[in-house]
Amino acid sequence: MTNPLFQQAREAVAYANSISTGSEQGDQQEAVMKAKNALSSAFANCTDAERAQLRELQQTLTNM
Incomplete structure (x- = not known):
């Protein structure tokens, strides 16, 4: 089951x-x-592996 x-x-x-x-x-x-x-909502309710992916997504937003 995915988050x-x-x-x-x-x-x-x-x-x-x-x-x-x-x-x-x-x-x-x-x-x-x-x-x-x-992203902010997801950070509060995710696993460490998901957090790493969320940081990459956050970087994508920063680079826009």
């Missing part, structure tokens, strides 16, 4: 990234804000 908060964070970062690259239309600032909130 739903972790999954939401991954999806939110992927969506923000797709807006950033022009693959999808949308408000990039809003997408990044939602992704940051999703």
